[in-house]
Amino acid sequence: MAEIVWRPTGEVLERANVVRLMRRHGFDDYRELVRRSQDDPEWFWPAAVEDMGLDFSTRWERVVDDSRGPEWATWFVGGRLNIAENCVHRWARSRPEAVGAVFAGEDGTRREVTFAELSAEVTRLAEGLASLGVRAGDAVAIYLPMSPEVAIASHACAHLGAIQVPIFSGFAAPAVAARLQDSEAKVVITADGSLRRGRELPTKEVVDEALAQSPSVEHVVVWRRLGCDAPMTEGRDVAWDELVAAQPVELPALEVESEHPYLLTYTSGTTGRPKGIVHVQGGFLVSIAREVAYQADSGPEDTILFATDMGWIMGPWTVVGGGAMGSRLVFMEGAPDRPPDRLWRLVEEERVTVLGCSPTLVRALMQHGEPDADLSSLRVIVTTGEPWNPSPYRWLLETIGGGRCPIINCSGGTEVGACFLSPTPAMPIKECSLGGPALGMAMDVVDAEGRPVRGEVGELVCRRPFPGMTRGFWRDPERYLDTYWRRLPGIWVHGDWASVDEDGFWFLHGRSDDTLNIAGKRIGPAELESAAVGHPAVAEAAAVGIPHEVKGEVAWVFCVPAPGIDASEELESEVGAAVAAELGKAFSPDRVLFVPALPKTRSAKIVRRAVRAQALGQDPGDMSSVENPESLEDIARAV
Secondary structure, eight states, rough: OOOEEEEEOHHHHHOOOOHHHHHHHHOHHHHHHHHHHHHHHHHHHHHHHHHHOOOSSSSSSSEETTTOOGGEEEEEEEEEEEIIIIIIHHHHHOTTSSSEEEEETTTTTEEEHEEEEEEHOOOOHHHHHHTTTTTTEEEEEEEEEHHHHHHHHHHOOOOOOOOHEEEOTTTOOHHHHHHHHHHHHHHEESSSSSSEETTOHHHHHHHHHHHOTTTTOOOEEEEEOOOOOOOOOOEEEEEEHHHTTHHHHHHHOOEEESSSEEEEEOOSSSOOOOEEEEEHHHHHHHHHHIIIIISSSTTTTEEEEEETTSTTHHHIIIIIIITTTEEEEEEEEEESSSSHHHHHHHHHHHTEEEEOOHHHHHHHHTTOSOOOOOTTTEEEEEEEOOOHHHHHHHHHHIIIIISSSSEOOOOEETTTTTHHHHHHSSSSEEOOOOBBOOOTEEEEEEEETTTTTOOOOOEEESSSSSSTTSSOOOTHHHHHHHHSSSSTTTTTEEEEEEOOTTOOOOEEEEGGGEEEEEEEEEEEEEHHHHHHTSSSTTTEEEEEEEEEEETTTEEEEEEEOOOOOOOOOHHHHHHHHHHHHHHHHGOOOOOOOOSSOOBTTTTBOOOOHHHHHHTTTTTOOOTTTHHHHHHOHHHHHHH
């Protein structure tokens, strides 16, 4: 059984935002607060809005309306607000000279932007977009590297009531075109180019190629990031600085209804058609702010750095959640591991207090040893993306966090708009756990018939609607219902395996659709991978199920060797034996294969379905989110 590795000190409890909320409402125990938030959402969400100081220009008439069923619940009905007002403009009035954003370019470029400057730039760009014909409800695509310009573009869309469509900054033209076509974007905001791993990426040229298949786009706004000779089409393309130069900075933020569409973001599917996830201004703001305030424990005195992209939900998490809390946001262009100590150096240089990263990134960085950097500013580490295994978790806790920083391991998803499960610094935390249900989330673990289970692995579900949930898939309501609601009617089935131990701590065990069934025994790939990575010669691993005539399915484990390690048949046998010793002979992998790299998204998540498809010689489906598709060739050779 996992042991408790974090207990809050008195100092942590005194400064914790969630403790302030507890005291305000007479709670002595955090889990009691969670239970009340689950049972009485009409009390909890207004209480959280008030405690966080979020501004609804018109208060709602009804907290939630589920008259159309939980699948289509609406929140803060009758209320009006604007996300840009909550994340930028109010801070410009109260703290105009405070730094709201920092740009950390891959080439060493550094730039600070105050809240006053952010507010003015958001208003100027909103006015510029309006001059190009953008109105409330129009879709505006954002294809930019992580930078203050990402936040400015995002909030300018919110300022106007436009729907922003963030697109991963590393996508190739076909992937960009697919999202522009599906969203029918009216304007694209991009850069002349950007930097990643020491290379100049021709961002504008990618957009031009995509526009050949995207007739809805009328204008392209180009940020001159590199100052290179990017192609410009007269009458369609306009430079950002020229567009905003003559704007009067007078246009007020549009007060929109709480359910006004805010964000249309895409997740890759197993087929060639990505899912368009719709979020609205009221529910998204409240859910994300709640997570940053109470789970990440961030506020105006904090500096947040998340190794992410605006095309992953943690980009909006940073821009909206961090902005709503008035935190200083560090935007890191390019790769976090080039050079290998880049992330740690940024923590030192910017005095980062809240760091966000994925377990896969940590596994990669720990291979380079203990960082030569001052990390004493850190007080909270947020992780998400996939299940942990003990060794890198402990390394992050002890080597990076110095044992004083809780790991806020959270899990939700693009469709959730925040997290389902997460601890808080104000509670004890067990190694690799997710603590328990986040505030306001009525979570459960159930068997195939929907009956609660404890002490064993089951399906993670949510029994009530919540403000941050997607309002459906873009123009595809049936796909949304099929994906989450029809397996257990009235209950959101998320597709993750989870368990709750005897002490009430929650753990994830991988995607339920990734589950292997070996000779009638079900096991998640994360457990096989964790056992493999436990061998000192293995840096990363991906376990997939392969059909077998006798056993039905067997496990193949693809491993990346640790630095300086040469793969061999002897090493493959050692790793296989280590997995069997950890999990039992029944789960001994049929094959262990070493490859130079595994396919990953820009957010460093391993794409197992692509590994399995390549191993079977099948079409891997939508690969637009994969940063290194060439790794599939190595998998094919290994097989």
